[in-house]
Amino acid sequence: MTVTLAQPPARSPAVATSEWGPEPMEKFVIEGGVPLSGTVVPAGNKNAALPLLAATLLTREPCVIHHVPDLSDIHYMLQILSHLGAQVERASGTVQIKAENIKTTAPYELVRKMRASVCILGPLLGREKEATVSLPGGCVIGDRPIDLHLRGFEALGAAVRIHAGDVKLFASRLVGNRVNLSGKFGSTVLGTDNVLMAAVLAEGTTVIDGAAEEPEVVDLANFLIKMGAKIEGAGTHRIVVEGVAELHGAEHSVIPDRIEAGTFLAAAALAGDDVQITRLDPSHLVAVTDALNSAGHHLEIGESSIRVKSNGAGRPIEIRTEPYPGFPTDMQAQMCALLATTDGLSTVTENVFPQRFMHISEMKRMGAQAHLEGATVIIRGVDQLSAAPVMASDLRASAALVLAGLLAEGVTEISRFYHIDRGYESIDDKLNNLGAQIERTKA
Ligand code: EPU
Numbered sequence: 001m002t003v004t005l006a007q008p009p010a011r012s013p014a015v016a017t018s019e020w021g022p023e024p025m026e027k028f029v030i031e032g033g034v035p036l037s038g039t040v041v042p043a044g045n046k047n048a049a050l051p052l053l054a055a056t057l058l059t060r061e062p063c064v065i066h067h068v069p070d071l072s073d074i075h076y077m078l079q080i081l082s083h084l085g086a087q088v089e090r091a092s093g094t095v096q097i098k099a100e101n102i103k104t105t106a107p108y109e110l111v112r113k114m115r116a117s118v119c120i121l122g123p124l125l126g127r128e129k130e131a132t133v134s135l136p137g138g139c140v141i142g143d144r145p146i147d148l149h150l151r152g153f154e155a156l157g158a159a160v161r162i163h164a165g166d167v168k169l170f171a172s173r174l175v176g177n178r179v180n181l182s183g184k185f186g187s188t189v190l191g192t193d194n195v196l197m198a199a200v201l202a203e204g205t206t207v208i209d210g211a212a213e214e215p216e217v218v219d220l221a222n223f224l225i226k227m228g229a230k231i232e233g234a235g236t237h238r239i240v241v242e243g244v245a246e247l248h249g250a251e252h253s254v255i256p257d258r259i260e261a262g263t264f265l266a267a268a269a270l271a272g273d274d275v276q277i278t279r280l281d282p283s284h285l286v287a288v289t290d291a292l293n294s295a296g297h298h299l300e301i302g303e304s305s306i307r308v309k310s311n312g313a314g315r316p317i318e319i320r321t322e323p324y325p326g327f328p329t330d331m332q333a334q335m336c337a338l339l340a341t342t343d344g345l346s347t348v349t350e351n352v353f354p355q356r357f358m359h360i361s362e363m364k365r366m367g368a369q370a371h372l373e374g375a376t377v378i379i380r381g382v383d384q385l386s387a388a389p390v391m392a393s394d395l396r397a398s399a400a401l402v403l404a405g406l407l408a409e410g411v412t413e414i415s416r417f418y419h420i421d422r423g424y425e426s427i428d429d430k431l432n433n434l435g436a437q438i439e440r441t442k443a
Contacts (some may be wrong), residue, residue, distance in 0.1 A: 011229035028414040028428065030405035031437035032387055035273040035310070037060060038434045042261040042280055043069035043425040044093065044254035046358060047330075048216040050116045051078050051193040052223050052254060056097040057084065059227060061249030068095045068254060073212075073422045076114040078108055084120070090176045092173050098249075102127070108134040108165060115139060119190050122197030125158055133168045135162060140394045142353040145168055148188045152195030156202050174202035176243055181209030184350050186323040189214050192239070196221065200229035202243040214324040215284045220254045226250035258284040260328040260424060261306075263399050265289070267332040267431065268308035269297040270341065271406040275434060277303040287327040291319055291335065295342060316381065317346030321352050323330040333359040333400035340368040341407055342381040350378040358399035360388040368411070387412040395417050395423040402427065406436055415443050 044067035054077065062423040068074055079097065079364040082088050083106060086099035094288065104124050111134040112115040119280030122133035129404050136144065137253035150167070152162045155178070158171040180194060181187050192212040193243070198219075211217065213235055221234030227250045229244035261280040268275035269292050282289065282301045289299055296315040299305040316339065321329040331350035339346040340363055354375035364370060365388045368381040392398035398420040405412030417440070420427055 004438070008400070025443040026327070026416065026417050026440055027443040028402065028417050029439045029441055030387075030402065030408075030412045030414070032385075032405055032410060032412060034406075034435050035041070036268060036271050036273075036275050036280040036406070036431070036434040036436060037273040039162040039266050039276045039278055040430050040434055041278050042257045042264065043067070045069075045216060045219070045257040046071055046073060047116075047214075047259070048190070048219040049074055049254045049415055050077050051119045051190065051197070051216070051220045052252065053095065053097065054119045054123050055220060055223055055227070057081065057086065057099045057102060057120065057198055058127050058224075059247040060098075060100045060399055061251055062096060062098040063227075064097055064250050064251040065095045065097070066091050066253040066416065069093070069257065069425045071423060071425055072418070072423065073114050073116065074085060076110070076178065077117065077408070079115050080110050080120060083107075083110055084309065086122075086331050098253040104128045104130050105110035106134065111136065112204065113231060115144060116190060117297070118149065118222045119193050119197075121149065121153070124200040125169045125171065126201040128176065129171045129174065132166050133166055134192040135167050140358055141356040148157060148183050149191040149194045151210070152179045152191060153198060154179060156195070156206065158198075158199055174198060174243075176202045176204035176206040176207065178207045180209040181212070188239070189216060192217050195223065196231070196239060196241065199241040199243060200224055200243075200247065202241075204242065204264050206242055208235065208239040208240040211237055212323060213237060215255060215258065223250060223252045224250060255284075256280045259396075261285060262288045262328070262331045263334050263403070263424070264430075265292060265299075265305060265306060265308060265408060266331070266338050267312065267403050269295070270338045270403055271307050271436075272310055272434075274307070274309050276305055277285070278306040280306065287325060288310045288331055291317060291327060295338070313339070314342040316342055318349075320349045324354065329353055329356060330396050332356065333396040333404055335358065336363065336370070336377060337400040337403035339379045340370065340404065341382060341385060345383055346379045346381065347376055351375065353404065359400045360392035362393070362397070362401055363404055364389055368404070385409060385411055390435070392416045392419045395419050399424065399427070402431070402438070406431070
């Protein structure tokens with residue numbers, strides 16, 4: 001089986017586990033206080049691209065995916081697909097995959113690098129009626145169980161066994177059923193993707209209630225429909241799938257990354273003079289733009305762009321994260337950075353991952369005034385943050401520290417920066433093009 005993964009990603013992770021050998025840890029050095037202006041373009045959506053790539057396992061025929069972002073998480077997914085036997089070719093943002101003959105076992109060494117690798121379970125079960133994938137562990141943002149995914153697979157007739165750290169799924173046949181994917185914290189995005197990808201090749205009708213409504217689920221459903229699947233209701237809390245005997249190859253472009261776009265919106269609100277973010281879908285960002293409007297920021301919302309012009313000090317706000325279309329948990333940390341310098345008392349409540357506040361203690365080292373009460377952080381805006389050495393703990397926390405560093409007085413050094421390369425394509429180059437002064441150096 002030919003595998004062409006000629007190029008490591010431009011920003012391969014700075015950890016010793018890379019297949020290109022050990023690499024030194026990198027840090028970001030940010031000189032704060034430079035106002036941002038100009039235009040920035042977000043990449044393809046990471047959280048849409050990962051399940052789309054996994055979905056190519058559902059057919060023996062070639063698939064072509066465009067606008068795939070150049071991120072370490074994407075590279076891990078391509079490595080997993082190659083391991084499973086798929087031919088993978090990547091040229092710039094286009095990935096071609098042909099999964100003619102595949103294995104159904106993905107080992108811990110590959111899967112442990114990225115929690116989202118769990119979304120190969122659905123397509124493997126759908127196509128091969130079996131899968132053995134290492135059980136993902138928790139991470140700094142929370143416990144991250146997959147009980148709802150497994151509930152969905154069982155409803156379709158799969159036997160589920162956890163053994164020696166692996167999830168093993170097996171079914172003699174998959175039969176459509178009703179399944180409810182609502183959990184204690186709302187629905188599950190990757191769980192909905194997984195059950196959807198298994199159900200498209202099940203016999204009969206599957207009704208997924210409590211489905212995640214995120215745009216990333218809609219993008220996956222659109223790709224599956226191009227492959228020949230029969231799906232209705234994606235983007236609502238009820239998805240109905242009429243199983244088909246087989247799927248064929250298809251070509252698709254990944255939607256723009258709404259969280260990367262939202263991160264630039266927050267950067268512009270916090271440190272911008274006049275910043276335009278293009279190639280985005282403003283309808284995916286309503287909760288974020290509403291929050292920025294409430295916080296007193298002036299946004300000009302176009303068809304596929306948003307412009308943020310500085311209009312002086314903002315106002316404090318209350319934010320509660322919710323599943324889509326509510327305010328995204330993946331924007332919570334970045335908003336905390338903005339509110340840290342917004343005069344008055346703001347509150348941010350995390351309803352999706354109640355422990356996702358690792359960025360707060362780092363921001364406090366930069367002079368933020370914030371304290372946690374359960375899953376709520378109460379932030380009293382200060383006039384000025386001061387630069388400090390800080391440590392990135394996860395993807396969005398890293399983005400928040402970059403935003404804080406843009407505004408802080410002095411030079412902020414952010415270590416463990418490989419986290420940001422998991423989900424932001426060349427964030428340093430993109431912000432530097434807006435006038436920021438960020439340098440990537442060896443730690
Ligand atoms: N949950 C369960 N049981 C399950 C699955 C989830 O209790 O079986 C809980 C989770 O613990 C959490 C909530 O349900 O409290 C929502 O989790 P969800 O399953 O929706 O998260 P996910 O699908 O694993 C995706 C994104 C995350 C994003 C969340 C929520 C990908 C690859 N990841 O994760 O993105 O925060 O949805 O929107 O799509 C990020 O990009 O930084 C990131 C963490």
